[in-house]
Amino acid sequence: AKELGRGRFAFFDPQINERNQRAMKVKSELPRALERLEFSLVYQPKQKPDGTITGYEALMRWQSAELGAVSPAEFIPLAETSDALELMTDWLLQQVVADLKDPKLSGKQIAINLSPRQFQGGNWAESLKQTIETNNLRPEQLCIEVTEGALVENFATAAEQLSAVQALGVEVAVDDFGTGYSSLEYLKRLPIDYLKIDRSFVRDIETDADDRVIVETIIVLAHSLGLQVVAEGVETRAQADFLSERGCDELQGYLFSAPRPLSELGEQQVKI
Ligand code: C2E
Ligand code: CA
Numbered sequence: 001a002k003e004l005g006r007g008r009f010a011f012f013d014p015q016i017n018e019r020n021q022r023a024m025k026v027k028s029e030l031p032r033a034l035e036r037l038e039f040s041l042v043y044q045p046k047q048k049p050d051g052t053i054t055g056y057e058a059l060m061r062w063q064s065a066e067l068g069a070v071s072p073a074e075f076i077p078l079a080e081t082s083d084a085l086e087l088m089t090d091w092l093l094q095q096v097v098a099d100l101k102d103p104k105l106s107g108k109q110i111a112i113n114l115s116p117r118q119f120q121g122g123n124w125a126e127s128l129k130q131t132i133e134t135n136n137l138r139p140e141q142l143c144i145e146v147t148e149g150a151l152v153e154n155f156a157t158a159a160e161q162l163s164a165v166q167a168l169g170v171e172v173a174v175d176d177f178g179t180g181y182s183s184l185e186y187l188k189r190l191p192i193d194y195l196k197i198d199r200s201f202v203r204d205i206e207t208d209a210d211d212r213v214i215v216e217t218i219i220v221l222a223h224s225l226g227l228q229v230v231a232e233g234v235e236t237r238a239q240a241d242f243l244s245e246r247g248c249d250e251l252q253g254y255l256f257s258a259p260r261p262l263s264e265l266g267e268q269q270v271k272i
């Protein structure tokens with residue numbers, strides 16, 4: 001052990017070291033990934049219990065020449081501490097705008113995930129507004145998903161930015177709802193259209209009575225506040241049945257479709 005200062009020691013841990021090196025490598029590849037056009041988007045449908053697809057969530061994919069396929073769960077948190085994030089967001093928005101011109105997406109809403117730093121930096125709503133105007137989009141064609149954790153961490157900024165986004169007519173969803181310890185007060189004060197019930201509660205609906213109660217309560221709560229509810233991570237028919245019987249407005253998950261590239265989106269629907 002190496003002494004760092006009074007009473008503080010750092011132990012050399014090869015695992016931590018390996019993780020740090022990987023993180024540095026991934027981070028340093030991000031700007032190149034943009035230059036080499038290694039990012040792409042996949043789309044996962046959201047549907048009503050009757051099978052109507054209302055929209056798609058855009059999820060980023062990265063096929064790196066250096067590193068192979070890198071998951072967004074790995075590179076997005078690293079991008080958040082990198083200068084590449086802004087360019088990645090610009091790329092994402094431009095790609096979504098281009099894809100919205102495809103007849104397959106006509107009349108559908110595209111949801112985009114935004115991480116905390118993406119709307120803390122300056123005037124994101126303003127550049128979104130310009131994008132909408134330049135491309136003659138209807139604002140309701142876009143939805144912004146922000147995790148509950150991000151909202152709780154920086155409530156004032158988030159509230160301000162989301163209000164600006166909603167004022168444009170773009171919809172707002174709280175992602176991973178139930179994991180971020182937000183208070184009811186937050187929900188009341190934030191401009192929100194949708195709550196997305198986190199996958200972790202959906203997963204064990206069939207076996208865990210507590211999770212069933214949590215899911216039922218979220219649905220009732222959301223509806224009483226005038227919000228719509230989407231469940232993510234729906235993998236089984238039993239989960240879908242439970243959710244739609246309890247009044248969940250929209251469902252999303254592998255039961256219906258994995259996220260797919262635009263070219264592979266079909267019209268196949270699963271009726272509940
Ligand atoms: P998320 O926003 O909660 O997205 C849902 C994740 O669950 C996606 O993983 C999706 O592929 C996966 N998923 C969908 N249906 C099912 C299911 O039925 N079962 C299971 N087990 N998983 C399902 P993915 O694409 O790997 O993305 C992981 C996370 O990375 C996302 O979580 C999101 O937080 C972040 N992310 C992805 N794309 C972007 C992006 O463009 N911008 C930002 N800021 N974050 C992104
Ligand atoms: Ca999401």
Ligand code: CA
Binds near residue numbers: 175196199232
């Ligand atoms: Ca989510």
Ligand code: CA
Binds near residue numbers: 176198199
């Ligand atoms: Ca999640």
